[in-house]
Amino acid sequence: MSADTPVRVPPAGERVAVxxxxxxxxxxxxxxxxxxxxxxxxxxxxxxxxxxxxLGDRACCSLSAIDDARRTCDVIGIPHFVLDLESHFxxxxxxxxxxxxxxxxxxxxxxxxxxxxxxxxxxERVRPMGATWVATGHxxxxxxxxxxxxxxxxxxxxxxDQSYALWSVxxxxxxxxxxxxxxxxxxxxxAHAHEAxxxxxxxxxxxxxxFVPDGDYGRFxxxxxxxxxxxxxxxxxxxxxxxxxGTHAGVARYTVGQRRGLGIAHEEPLxxxxxxxxxxxxxxxxxxxxxxxxxxxxxxxxxxxxxxADERRLGIKIRYRHPGTPGLVRPLGTDRVEVVLENxxxxxxxxxxxxxxxxxxxxxxxxxxxxxxxxxPAGVDAGGEERGQGASG
Amino acid sequence: MTRVYLDYNATAPLDPxxxxxxxRVAAGAAGNPSSPHAEGRAARRALDEARAxxxxxxxxxxxxxxxxGGGTESDNLALLGAxxxxxxxxxxxxxxxxxxxxxxxERLEADGVSVSRIRPDAHGVVDAGEVIDAIGPRTGLVSIMxxxxxxxxxxxxxxxxxxxxxxxxxxxxDAVQAAGKMPVDVDDLGVDxxxxxxxxxxxxxxxxxxxxxxxxxxxPLVIGGGQERGxxxxxxxxAMAVGFGVAAEVAREGLDAHAAARGAFTRRFEARLHERLPxxxxxxxxxxxxxxxxxxxxPGVPADALVxxxxxxxxxxxxxxxxxxxxxxxxxxxxxxxxxEALIRSTIRVSxxxxxxxxxxxxxxxALVRITARMPEAAR
Numbered sequence: 115m116s117a118d119t120p121v122r123v124p125p126a127g128e129r130v131a132v133x134x135x136x137x138x139x140x141x142x143x144x145x146x147x148x149x150x151x152x153x154x155x156x157x158x159x160x161x162x163x164x165x166x167x168x169l170g171d172r173a174c175c176s177l178s179a180i181d182d183a184r185r186t187c188d189v190i191g192i193p194h195f196v197l198d199l200e201s202h203f204x205x206x207x208x209x210x211x212x213x214x215x216x217x218x219x220x221x222x223x224x225x226x227x228x229x230x231x232x233x234x235x236x237x238e239r240v241r242p243m244g245a246t247w248v249a250t251g252h253x254x255x256x257x258x259x260x261x262x263x264x265x266x267x268x269x270x271x272x273x274x275d276q277s278y279a280l281w282s283v284x285x286x287x288x289x290x291x292x293x294x295x296x297x298x299x300x301x302x303x304x305a306h307a308h309e310a311x312x313x314x315x316x317x318x319x320x321x322x323x324x325f326v327p328d329g330d331y332g333r334f335x336x337x338x339x340x341x342x343x344x345x346x347x348x349x350x351x352x353x354x355x356x357x358x359x360g361t362h363a364g365v366a367r368y369t370v371g372q373r374r375g376l377g378i379a380h381e382e383p384l385x386x387x388x389x390x391x392x393x394x395x396x397x398x399x400x401x402x403x404x405x406x407x408x409x410x411x412x413x414x415x416x417x418x419x420x421x422x423a424d425e426r427r428l429g430i431k432i433r434y435r436h437p438g439t440p441g442l443v444r445p446l447g448t449d450r451v452e453v454v455l456e457n458x459x460x461x462x463x464x465x466x467x468x469x470x471x472x473x474x475x476x477x478x479x480x481x482x483x484x485x486x487x488x489x490x491p492a493g494v495d496a497g498g499e500e501r502g503q504g505a506s507g
Numbered sequence: 508m509t510r511v512y513l514d515y516n517a518t519a520p521l522d523p524x525x526x527x528x529x530x531r532v533a534a535g536a537a538g539n540p541s542s543p544h545a546e547g548r549a550a551r552r553a554l555d556e557a558r559a560x561x562x563x564x565x566x567x568x569x570x571x572x573x574x575x576g577g578g579t580e581s582d583n584l585a586l587l588g589a590x591x592x593x594x595x596x597x598x599x600x601x602x603x604x605x606x607x608x609x610x611x612x613e614r615l616e617a618d619g620v621s622v623s624r625i626r627p628d629a630h631g632v633v634d635a636g637e638v639i640d641a642i643g644p645r646t647g648l649v650s651i652m653x654x655x656x657x658x659x660x661x662x663x664x665x666x667x668x669x670x671x672x673x674x675x676x677x678x679x680x681d682a683v684q685a686a687g688k689m690p691v692d693v694d695d696l697g698v699d700x701x702x703x704x705x706x707x708x709x710x711x712x713x714x715x716x717x718x719x720x721x722x723x724x725x726x727p728l729v730i731g732g733g734q735e736r737g738x739x740x741x742x743x744x745x746a747m748a749v750g751f752g753v754a755a756e757v758a759r760e761g762l763d764a765h766a767a768a769r770g771a772f773t774r775r776f777e778a779r780l781h782e783r784l785p786x787x788x789x790x791x792x793x794x795x796x797x798x799x800x801x802x803x804x805x806p807g808v809p810a811d812a813l814v815x816x817x818x819x820x821x822x823x824x825x826x827x828x829x830x831x832x833x834x835x836x837x838x839x840x841x842x843x844x845x846x847x848e849a850l851i852r853s854t855i856r857v858s859x860x861x862x863x864x865x866x867x868x869x870x871x872x873x874a875l876v877r878i879t880a881r882m883p884e885a886a887r
Contacts, residue, residue, distance in 0.1 A: 155819065195815040198852075242808050242878050243816040 121294050122258070123152040130247035130292060131157045131240040133232055134186065134194070136179030137320065139251030141186040141312045142303045143294040147249060148190050149310075155245060156187040156194040159236065161203040161227070162325040185313045197239050199231055206230035208325060208338070215335045215366040216345040218389030219465025219484065222279070223323055229282035229415075237290055247290050252276045255296035255474075256288060264288045265418040266476040271299040278434050281417050281469045281479025288417065332367035349394035351376060354387060354403055362396045365389045370463045371404060388485055389464075405458035410483035411468045414449045417478050421448060429471035430455065432462055432482065443470050451480065508821045511867050515707075516656055516684060516800060516858035517825055522709035525753040529711060533746040540743050541734065550745045557745075557752030564755040565682070565701060566692035567718045573738045574716055574748055578683040578704035580728070581717040582607035584739070585679040585700040586650060588725030590615055593677070595647020599623045601633040601662070602843040604652055605681055609839075612650075625651075626843050631660035631791040639670040646676045653685035653696070657840045657856055658791035659800025661689070668697035677723060683707055683715075687758035688766060688797045699723040705747075709861075710754030714747040765861035769799030772859040776868035777801060783876050788850055790841060799859040802841075804850045805879060813855055816878045822871055824857050 124130050132144040134156045147154045158180050180196055187194035207226045214221035237248050253269030254277035263285055269275040283291070295303050307315035326334045336346050345366040351359045360378045362368060368375070372386045376398055385404055388397040416422065422445045429438040430453060441455035453468060462482060469479035512520070532553055538546030540554045559569040575581045586608060590598055600612050602624040612622045623641040627633045633651060642649060649671040654661050668678040679700035682691050687708025693701055700723060704715035719725060719738060731740030758765070773796075780787050780803070790802040805813060810826035817824055841851045857871065 155815070157815075193815075193819065195811065195818075197811050197815075198809075239809060239812050240815075241881055241883075242812045243819060244878075244881060 121146045121150040122292055123147060123150045124247045124292070127153075128247060129153040129155065129243070129245040130249050131155050131236065131243065131245040132249045133236055133251075134158050134183035135251070136182035136186075136314065136317075137251065138307050138312070138314050138317050139253065139295050139303055141183075141190075141251070141314050142298075142306050142310075143249050143251040143292075144187065144192065145190050145306065145310045145312060146294045147292070148192055154190075154192045155240075155243065156183060156190070156192055157197050157236070157240065158183040158194070159203075159232065160196055160198045160200055161231065162200065162208070182314050182317070189311055189313060195243075197236070199235055199239065202231050202235045203227065206235075212335050212338045214465045215331065216339070216343050216391065217484075218345065218365045218368075218391035220369045220463040221465045222467050223325070224279045225282045225467050225479075225481075228280055229284070233283045233287045233291060237287055247292060248287075249292040249294055251295050252280060252293050253296055253298075253300070254280050254293050254476075256291060256293050260418060262418075262420055264291070267296075267474040268471070268476070269296045274300045277476045278431050278467065278469050278479075281467060281476055282413075282415050283417060284415070285417060332364070335366050336364075344394050345391050347394060349396070351378065351396045351398050354397060354399045359384070359398055365391050365394055365396055368396055371461050401460070404460045406455075406460075406462040407458040408452065408454045409462050409468070409485075410446075411451045411453055411480035412449070412483050414451055414480035415478050417476055419477050421445070422451070422477070428477065429473075431467075431469045431471065432459060433466055436461065438471060449480070510821050510823065511870060512823045513857050513859055513863065513867070513871065514823045514825050515860035515863075516659075516856060518706045518712065519709045519860055521706075521711060521750070522754045522757050524757060525710055525750040528753045529746045529750040532749045538745075540745060541732070554743055554745050554748050557748040560752035560756045560759075561703075561716055561748075562718075564686060564691070564759045565703065565718060566694055567701075568721070570736070571693075571718050571720055572716050573719055573735045574714060574743060574751075575739055577713060577715040578605070578681070578702055578707075579607035579715075580739075581683075581702035581704070581715045582650075582679075582681055583611045584717050584725060584728050585702060586611035586648065587614060587728060588738070589648050589677055589679065589700060589723075590620055592724050592726040593647040595620065595645065597621045597623070597643060597645040597647065599625065599638055599641045599646060599649045599651075599671075599676075601625045601627065601638070601651050603627050603631065603633065603655055603657075603840045604650065605656060605683065608650055608652070608681055627660075627840075629845055630794040631655060631658045631840070631844050632794050633662050635663040635666040635670070638667045642671055642674050642676055644675075646671075646674070648677045648679060650679040650681070652681040652683075653691065654682070654689065654797045654800075655791075655840060656684045657838055658802045658844075659684070659796035659858075660791040661685070661795045661797060664698065665696050672697060672699075684800075685797055687755070687762070688769065688799065690762065693718055693720060700725070705751040705754055708754055708758040711747050711750040714744060714751050716751070761861065766798045768861050768863060769797075769859045771865060772863040772868050773799055773801055775865040776857065776859075776871060779869060779872040780875070783872055784879060787875075790844065790846060790854065799863070801857040802854060803857065804846075804853040804855075805875065806850065806853055807882060808853055808879060810853050810855050813853070813878065816881075817855075817871075817874060820874045820878070822874055824855050824871075826855050 134140045144156050184194045207223050211221045211223045253274040255267040257265040268277045346364040348361050351362050368386050370386050382400050384398040387399040387403045425444040428443050430441045431438045444452045464482050464484045466482050467479050468482050470477045536546050538550035540550040558572045562569045562572045616622050625637050653664050664680045671678045677699045680698045681702045683704050686703040699720045701718040706712040727738050729740050734740050788804045814826045
């Protein structure tokens with residue numbers, strides 16, 4: 115697909131708010147919509163404050179992202195506003211992020227943000243502005259002609275596809291959502307940005323979680339905890355048979371699949387195989403012990419279909435950069451499933467998202483359950499992590 | 508689309524007469540007012556005339572006016588300068604002061620000065636008695652604003668000043684929002700230091716003044732060539748001062764007429780608002796305010812979105828006080844008044860100017876009704 119592909123716009127008389135992060139993808143999303151004749155306003159969401167002061171939050175107002183978005187809107191010729199969704203983000207994303215780490219899980223805050231803030235809360239917030247649609251710069255496609263409403267599909271640029279982080283967006287919200295750059299390759303996005311003279315055309319991509327810019331999740335979590343949390347205290351590292359191997363610095367500082375930072379001399383490399391937050395215990399083992407075939411998935415949202423009636427063979431992605439692997443998805447009620455993979459995977463981290471694909475189509479997704487929540491046929495666990503999954507440029 | 512500007516408390520457009528005068532000076536012969544030649548003398552004359560006009564607006568003597576870079580610098584100079592000069596160990600302020608005063612007080616605190624912050628009542632009025640009670644033998648300075656920038660509520664500065672001076676403390680008032688909108692007279696107020704800025708009454712941005720009464724001294728913040736009686740070094744910006752002077756004169760001569768226009772707008776606006784959107788909450792409506800300022804909340808409609816919606820409909824208003832980047836900070840003023848957090852987040856400020864009309868008030872109410880109708884039933 116090229117930049118000449120017609121861009122879907124809202125029906126005449128309806129306004130769209132483009133969530134502008136200050137990056138190139140959302141800038142091009144706004145530019146494409148404006149060129150296609152849509153009534154567009156740019157909005158930048160104030161989600162997180164880097165420097166609280168006693169005088170309120172003026173210190174963080176000057177973040178360059180806001181300035182970049184504003185300058186971009188000036189070039190496009192559309193209004194730009196800053197909307198404060200900090201309290202939504204704090205409650206729905208950051209609190210959950212901290213709780214998950216303290217529970218030994220590896221959360222995906224971009225998924226939570228897309229679920230609660232970037233789409234749904236934004237759509238509600240722009241309502242007084244007469245905007246009934248939201249658009250973002252995510253690399254994913256939304257086909258409005260699905261039999262049961264909009265269908266979410268992988269972005270045209272396989273290398274940049276962000277559909278993994280969008281499974282959580284409620285279907286009612288998706289009916290009022292546009293993803294204008296999903297049809298474009300990243301090269302085409304950059305080319306459009308240069309051609310349109312957008313000031314962020316050459317801006318580098320951000321990969322870190324937006325509210326932990328230094329990537330030190332352990333320190334961030336520790337800084338957010340008001341009372342003493344056992345998950346931040348040292349505790350035992352044991353092998354898969356329960357033999358003590360050493361001492362860790364607090365389970366909240368580790369991720370399943372992690373190899374570095376265990377501080378144990380062993381004949382073969384050791385990985386974090388499981389985390390038991392209840393006893394503040396890390397289980398370490400060889401790489402072979404990471405492989406996992408079966409796991410439960412909670413909080414399932416069927417984003418493109420009404421639901422799954424029967425067990426079905428689908429492509430399953432267990433982290434952002436995961437290529438996907440075939441497996442059976444068995445519904446357990448409306449919002450839980452059990453997954454049995456055909457090939458055991460090394461990187462099944464509780465708290466990360468499992469997303470179910472039929473080719474390009476995203477049927478739905480959910481949050482990988484803690485080990486033991488659902489009977490695990492292979493009996494072994496796996497790990498790995500990836501950051502910046504849903505960061506919309 | 509016609510634009511209706513109703514954010515005069517943020518800034519007021521440059522008076523055409525002031526603009527003309529500034530251009531004449533700026534484009535005319537060069538001359539540093541400190542220079543001894545004819546060009547310098549001409550610049551000095553223009554500067555003196557401007558100083559006299561600014562002084563007249565607040566009932567001061569011309570040589571009591573110290574030109575500064577604006578209201579923030581004036582407030583900084585008053586607090587830091589007076590307390591450092593006096594080597595005082597205690598100051599009294601209110602908790603609804605402008606950040607220029609609050610931040611200066613924090614700086615003093617970091618230097619070991621103790622600061623008493625008096626909270627307002629639910630109407631936004633700082634009780635004179637509470638301020639006076641906080642004044643002790645070690646108190647060097649009392650700083651209470653004359654009119655609040657967010658609510659427009661007028662504070663009992665004269666009463667406070669009488670008591671403070673009898674106890675030996677200096678008194679500063681931030682009159683940035685009051686000057687040009689209500690009668691301001693340093694003798695009537697009885698203050699030692701008073702801050703104003705030009706752009707709030709149609710003068711140029713970037714120039715203000717601190718009135719330093721005779722016999723009062725402050726330690727300068729900007730030092731160098733000793734201009735402005737040594738209280739603010741730097742070559743005086745003659746063209747800016749001339750614009751400031753013209754704007755001050757226009758404001759003084761038109762004070763009653765301008766106040767009447769602002770007042771008429773506000774009365775009409777608030778009456779129509781009450782009829783058509785009875786759920787709207789006004790802050791400080793039961794007490795004396797400078798004419799033209801309305802602080803209001805539409806419950807259920809976040810202020811950032813409401814300001815954006817009004818902008819898209821052609822109306823310029825603000826969410827609380829203007830912030831550097833357009834993001835609204837939760838108002839410390841409304842918090843101090845005890846206003847509910849959700850209402851604070853729904854509060855906007857409508858501030859009228861001398862050319863605002865009742866038709867504009869009606870049009871704004873119409874727009875608010877239209878915007879509110881977009882919300883789900885529960886929020887209406």
